[in-house]
Amino acid sequence: MPLSVTIVGGGPSGCAAAITLAKQGVRVTLIDKAQFPRDKCCGDGLTTGALRILDELNFDRSQVSDWQPCDEVKLRTPAGRMVSLDLPKSNGLFAAIAPRVQLDNALLSQAKSSGVDVREGTSFQSIEKNDDTIVMSCITPNGDTVTLESDFLIAADGMWSPIRKHLGVGLDNYLGEWHAFRQYVSNVTGEAREKLIVWFEPDLLPGYAWSFPLPGNRANIGFGVLRDEAHGVQFMKKVWEELKSRPHVVEALGPEAVYEDRHTAWPIPARVDDATKAVGRVLFIGDAVCATDSLTGEGIGQALLTGQLAARAILGHTTDASRVCAEYEAMIDHHFYADHRMSRRLGRVLAHRRGAEGALRIVDLNSWTRRNFARWMFEDEPRAALFTPRRWHRGFLRRPGAFVD
Ligand SMILES: Cc1cc2nc3c(=O)[nH]c(=O)nc-3n(C[C@H](O)[C@H](O)[C@H](O)COP(=O)(O)OP(=O)(O)OC[C@H]3O[C@@H](n4cnc5c(N)ncnc54)[C@H](O)[C@@H]3O)c2cc1C
Structure with a gap:
């Protein structure tokens, strides 16, 4: 058998x-x-x-x-500074x-x-x-x-x-460590139409809100927070309605954006x-x-x-x-x-406004930090690769991506 x-x-x-x-x-x-x-x-x-x-x-x-496919990323720091990161385009x-x-x-x-x-x-x-x-x-x-x-x-x-x-x-x-909300949006005319955006909102840290671009002027938008007593589902429902009207979110999606259906929510273990x-x-x-x-x-x-x-x-x-x-x-x-x-x-660093601001300042130091942070953030290498020599290899952060033609 x-x-x-x-x-x-x-x-x-x-x-x-x-x-x-x-x-x-x-x-x-x-x-x-x-x-x-x-x-x-x-x-x-x-x-x-x-x-x-x-x-x-x-x-x-x-x-x-x-x-x-996506190669342009924007991060908004808790203080409202924008950091642009590029992933390799080839x-x-x-x-x-x-x-x-x-x-x-x-x-x-x-x-x-x-x-x-x-x-x-x-x-x-x-x-x-x-x-x-x-x-x-x-x-x-x-x-x-x-x-x-x-x-x-x-x-x-x-x-x-x-x-x-x-x-x-x-x-x-x-109930999971994180809890996250998600909704699709159509008629996106702002930069969220093409760029992947992560907003580090001071009230969500170490969580964040996102907008991920989709074809046909659509986007997947949502946010996730660490689950604790202060961040229960009632808190999240309130934040969700209010988050959608924050000026930087409205600007990124564009004034004509239309939220589809209703939001869905699910825990993350x-x-x-x-x-x-x-x-x-x-x-x-x-x-x-x-x-x-x-x-x-x-x-x-x-x-x-x-x-x-x-x-x-x-x-x-x-x-x-x-x-x-x-x-x-x-x-x-x-x-x-x-x-x-x-x-x-790292989550403990990002949990505080000053920690998150400082970390994102380091990310934005120069083109080398921006380029390599983007690759690290998107799991091009394991999170703790630097501290686990058994996983070092010659092409560290220099390997080709997936689906190379
Ligand atoms: C709001 C939100 C946003 C997220 N965003 C991202 C992201 O952008 N990128 C990312 O990498 N991850 C993201 N995640 C995490 C990701 O969705 C999950 O980690 C992933 O789906 C796990 O896959 P899985 O196959 O283990 O489980 P699932 O995809 O949940 O599949 C489990 C399957 O089991 C089936 N099942 C359950 N019970 C039974 C049963 N009794 N009998 C038979 N079948 C059963 C279900 O029908 C389901 O099809 C996000 C999660 C949430 C909640």
Whole structure:
């Protein structure tokens, strides 16, 4: 019998794991409770790290009709100073915006064409057995309960991870480290039409507001804050209405901008160091392992990477579950822990107005700092690369971007 893996969740993490495993001949079944195309509340921003993994997966970006490459970035400091940063304009892609409704649908289609048995509208219900194989039951679109037996189960089931809850390995009342709002805007005529803008608003620090450009004079705009008692959902609702009328936001979007539909909001989990990575034959990936960057809240690149790592751990040790789990935990340590600690430290600097202003002054010292900060911010290199010599390489911040023709 070939090795078999069941994946719960068809977002970027689940698809990256599915595609990687299917390419190696593993029998993969992927279930998702949603029918695709489905939206996911997100800024839709792809960092260099995310783009490089999509490229490695042979992702066909032409399947995302609103794919928007981006090389011009503007930061607004808490004091209102603008800092302009340029990403390289040639030698590959360093940042792009891809609406999640399209990106996730294209990734799931790629999984299907790689041979993955994709079952949409099918919800995880429970795990019946987790020893020499794993047996999971799920509910199909017509309400039937079916069981799926496989060698491993990958939980790619997002921030709320019903699998984590079912196995009792999550934190009680966990609501995520960040909370973020997002809305699409049309008729954008200001500089947000072409530029990616980040506003470091004094009342949101270390959080920020963003506007990410999309084709057809549209933009994805939103903001995220660290969740604490002072920054609950009521605070956020109030800020959101008021943020949209701040003069610099109105100016960036232009006077004719029209907000589409209603805003959506979702938590962001960023505590990979604390999260359970694996139990028995179950491996957690993406938001289910709380892998987002605690500095920026970016999680698509992290979701893709954890998906690849879980697949590699399974492929490396096949039937020995304890070695698969140990290998996966070691990989997460190697790829995430130092960066996570670094992001946390930097987050503490950005939490204060003077710290944020000072940090952005250093970024704006000269063309070298601006250029390299932009590449670092977009995860061209790991966050803590400077402090982890094991990850140094000759082409530091000089590598080509993704999708070099
Ligand atoms: C407002 C906001 C803005 C963000 N902006 C960015 C950004 O610009 N760039 C960036 O890199 N990251 C961003 N993120 C983070 C990013 O969205 C996540 O980190 C990423 O989506 C994680 O991918 P995933 O595959 O782990 O989970 P998800 O994309 O959440 O996918 C989980 C899947 O599991 C399925 N599922 C859940 N429960 C079940 C069940 N019981 N049975 C079956 N299926 C189930 C869901 O239907 C879903 O399809 C943002 C997040 C928020 C909230």
